[in-house]
């Protein structure tokens with residue numbers, strides 16, 4: 215495991231404090247007694263949260279814990295989609311807006327809870343007609359359009375676990391996921407809009423499913439109107455099959471532990487892991503965290519998680535959490551710079567957004583673009599800001615607070631992971647005096663610790679590893695098809711504890727600062743990418759002999775991918791051919807994994823630094839990539855190798 219970088223440790227010299235605004239504190243959903251109440255009996259406290267949902271059959275036991283396998287609300291039955299939609303309509307909230315949706319070209323749709331109910335029922339009827347049954351996985355590869363939410367909820371309604379694959383992933387990545395979870399149906403669109411132009415999705419599906427014999431049907435939403443290839447035996451248009459269905463549907467109730475979705479995420483190996491989430495515990499966790507951390511008042515607030523539904527942030531805080539709480543959300547299809555770099559601020563102004571949740575990388579991009587873009591817009595509706603995805607540097611935190619939050623909005627820096635289902639470490643906006651750069655404290659009902667190498671908690675003022683010491687309702691239930699890997703990855707490093715893979719420091723007050731990953735997982739713009747996965751893609755190229763990939767510090771994206779590559783037969787002396795190969799390798803990685811995995815920099819080098827036992831010394835390569843003084847090189851087989859690489863780096867080789 216590597217040490218958190220010096221740059222991140224520098225965060226800890228931050229001493230500013232920001233107390234909750236008194237009016238917000240007074241009316242906050244979470245009041246100070248909440249911690250004591252949850253600590254007294256965490257499981258009972260979670261039961262109280264679960265009772266806010268609608269259950270067809272109550273649970274017998276709140277928690278069955280057979281380490282590392284947890285079951286929550288055992289014996290209880292519910293339907294997740296009914297909880298997110300129908301019960302609000304039944305409660306007379308049918309006219310409330312569920313989504314103010316905005317397409318990138320400027321088209322808009324307003325979808326009320328009553329509309330959403332009809333849309334989900336029609337889609338559920340259509341999926342049934344296409345043969346989807348409870349327990350059968352459906353893959354979703356979509357742009358950010360309302361049909362994506364509808365598709366997820368229709369799956370949930372039928373008890374068919376969905377696996378949403380981010381639209382930026384390649385056909386190969388999509389195929390791998392479809393095969394791993396044995397999806398029989400794929401829901402996609404012709405394309406979506408990105409950066410002012412239609413960006414196709416259907417061609418990638420065609421390539422992916424050509425090698426997926428299990429896929430029966432591909433259901434296609436028409437969004438951009440671009441030409442699509444068509445297989446009559448397999449492909450059906452959404453408007454042909456969904457629109458003619460009845461807009462009512464009788465939902466079956468499922469076990470609390472019925473699978474809700476699988477989300478693939480990068481681990482330390484080349485093969486992404488299918489993280490399994492189930493129903494009752496997950497919905498309890500995401501709805502409680504959404505209500506208490508974002509202080510959502512569903513009757514008046516407009517909430518905006520500016521993330522893609524293809525990531526867990528979108529699942530938990532665009533779809534399941536907000537809808538379970540009958541919230542009005544904003545959903546935006548495109549990029550923040552189209553048509554202009556003030557698109558987000560137009561959206562905040564137009565819909566009077568009250569709560570905005572986004573990632574540090576985006577905040578740093580806005581910093582780079584300059585505050586002038588914001589100043590012309592009325593952002594006075596904002597009352598609370600959230601951050602997620604990577605450690606936020608104090609400078610970005612303060613900028614966010616000042617330029618976007620008008621120095622009046624509390625910031626909640628929320629730490630969690632695909633695996634945790636929902637937020638675990640966070641301030642509460644009406645209670646916590648926040649520190650710029652710190653995620654602060656465990657959410658009520660969550661037990662966390664910072665431990666040293668030996669697994670014992672560190673004393674305040676010290677660094678170590680973040681662990682979660684008790685099961686929680688939204689926790690992953692396993693890795694799809696691989697229980698051993700689940701145990702090994704998360705529960706073997708520290709006995710009896712969930713090891714998140716993050717370094718952390720406990721400050722003198724006992725508050726938690728997250729310091730980044732300590733394994734071979736990179737965090738690029740809040741997206742998790744494994745070094746091994748990129749290495750695997752690179753060595754798959756016919757010219758590549760060996761590849762080592764590291765995450766380098768990057769002022770905007772947090773980390774950036776830097777690859778060191780040795781070439782079969784050696785690097786040609788002719789620089790033009792080297793440059794051509796680098797371009798070719800970057801494209802190759804984009805094809806294999808997706809554009810998000812393209813290395814920022816590829817260095818062709820005659821050799822990689824290795825230990826005497828033949829292990830590549832990534833730590834040294836990280837130093838090279840960050841232009842740091844080299845650490846200990848005494849175990850190197852050939853210490854001159856690193857200097858040769860350093861020379862190439864500085865000469866731009």
Ligand code: WT7
Nearest residue numbers: 602603604605627628629630631632728731742
């Ligand atoms: C990794 C999980 C949580 C949804 C988006 C990412 C890093 C996440 C924070 C934060 C510091 C953070 C961690 C974690 N991370 N939030 N507030 N402060 N680091 O989900 O792709 O599963 O990535 O993101 O390193 O392990 P993910």
